[in-house]
Amino acid sequence: MERKGIRGTILENVPMKRYTSMRVGGPVKYLIYPLDEGDLRNVLKYLTRKNIPYRFLGNGTNVIVNDIGLNEALIRITRMKRKGYTKTGNGAIADVSGGISLKQFIKDSARHGLSGLENLYWIPGTVGGALKMNAGSFGASVSDPLLTMRVLNAQGEIVTMTRQEASFGYRASPIRPKECVLSARFSLKGRDKKEIAKDMEHVYNERKKRHPMEFPSAGSVFKGVKGEPAWKFIEKAGLKGLKIGGACVSEKHANFIVNLGSATANDVRALINTVKKGVFEKTGVSLEEEVELWGFNG
Numbered sequence: 001m002e003r004k005g006i007r008g009t010i011l012e013n014v015p016m017k018r019y020t021s022m023r024v025g026g027p028v029k030y031l032i033y034p035l036d037e038g039d040l041r042n043v044l045k046y047l048t049r050k051n052i053p054y055r056f057l058g059n060g061t062n063v064i065v066n067d068i069g070l071n072e073a074l075i076r077i078t079r080m081k082r083k084g085y086t087k088t089g090n091g092a093i094a095d096v097s098g099g100i101s102l103k104q105f106i107k108d109s110a111r112h113g114l115s116g117l118e119n120l121y122w123i124p125g126t127v128g129g130a131l132k133m134n135a136g137s138f139g140a141s142v143s144d145p146l147l148t149m150r151v152l153n154a155q156g157e158i159v160t161m162t163r164q165e166a167s168f169g170y171r172a173s174p175i176r177p178k179e180c181v182l183s184a185r186f187s188l189k190g191r192d193k194k195e196i197a198k199d200m201e202h203v204y205n206e207r208k209k210r211h212p213m214e215f216p217s218a219g220s221v222f223k224g225v226k227g228e229p230a231w232k233f234i235e236k237a238g239l240k241g242l243k244i245g246g247a248c249v250s251e252k253h254a255n256f257i258v259n260l261g262s263a264t265a266n267d268v269r270a271l272i273n274t275v276k277k278g279v280f281e282k283t284g285v286s287l288e289e290e291v292e293l294w295g296f297n298g
């Protein structure tokens with residue numbers, strides 16, 4: 001790929017199994033790391049002019065890429081790091097870029113005695129990926145303490161949205177595939193550091209108890225159904241432990257598909273379809289994927 005004024009890193013034909021938490025997936029044509037917002041604009045101008053399709057990739061913890069790979073560009077803004085806190089009467093406003101690790105952000109805030117996101121501790125994505133998915137756990141969502149976010153839209157304009165304007169829902173946000181969350185502001189409250197640390201430890205211990213952290217996965221595969229967690233339907237359908245190739249419905253948490261070591265994206269995809277079919281036949285419930293499947297037909 002020609003650089004055309006792009007200052008960041010451009011990698012070519014990189015296997016997505018290295019960049020996704022499920023550890024499956026073939027090569028993507030370009031993986032681009034812009035250095036800053038100006039550089040990102042140059043990248044987008046170039047890709048648009050050359051008609052190269054693109055998407056944004058955070059930490060790859062909610063996506064499954066097919067085995068053949070993607071004839072497109074993936075853009076990661078993980079090198080655009082900005083984080084700052086401005087004190088307010090009873091806490092602070094945190095201003096963070098979309099590419100930083102959510103877990104690290106929560107840790108740093110805790111160190112400053114700032115509370116608001118600790119229930120999301122240990123979700124392995126970036127702030128941008130979390131906002132796109134409206135990630136959540138233990139009854140809290142990343143959008144709860146959000147004040148505003150700056151989004152670069154497909155026309156190259158930066159739009160600032162308030163949380164009220166953004167209409168977040170359960171694992172749903174207004175951010176479309178060709179849009180990028182550049183940065184976000186959160187309102188965090190001052191709280192005793194020890195209390196925050198206690199809650200974070202509780203969240204971590206609960207996750208360790210419930211989630212199969214010892215295997216690669218993409219977290220919960222399916223969305224809950226009318227307030228009921230998807231694992232209940234999968235267990236009811238007797239699908240716990242079901243294997244296709246190297247992919248397995250976790251014995252520990254039925255809504256996780258884990259990679260036992262040799263799984264391909266096709267194994268994961270086939271298992272997702274088998275679970276959906278099995279659950280529908282046994283319970284009449286249609287499960288909907290929470291994970292995103294990239295490059296699969298249909």
Ligand SMILES: Cc1cc2nc3c(=O)[nH]c(=O)nc-3n(C[C@H](O)[C@H](O)[C@H](O)COP(=O)(O)OP(=O)(O)OC[C@H]3O[C@@H](n4cnc5c(N)ncnc54)[C@H](O)[C@@H]3O)c2cc1C
Pocket residue numbers: 021055056057058059060061062063077098099123124125126127128129130131132133134135136137175177179180181182211213217218219220292
């Ligand atoms: C072990 C494990 C546990 C998990 N636990 C939870 C949980 O408790 N709750 C939960 O909600 N999720 C959970 N997840 C899923 C996942 O971590 C979240 O969805 C996370 O927010 C995804 O962030 P990411 O940066 O990895 O996004 P990616 O997987 O890289 O991308 C996900 C989506 O976000 C888009 N995106 C990424 N960055 C940006 C950006 N800057 N601007 C715009 N769009 C962007 C991508 O294009 C894609 O559409 C878990 C995953 C794993 C592996």
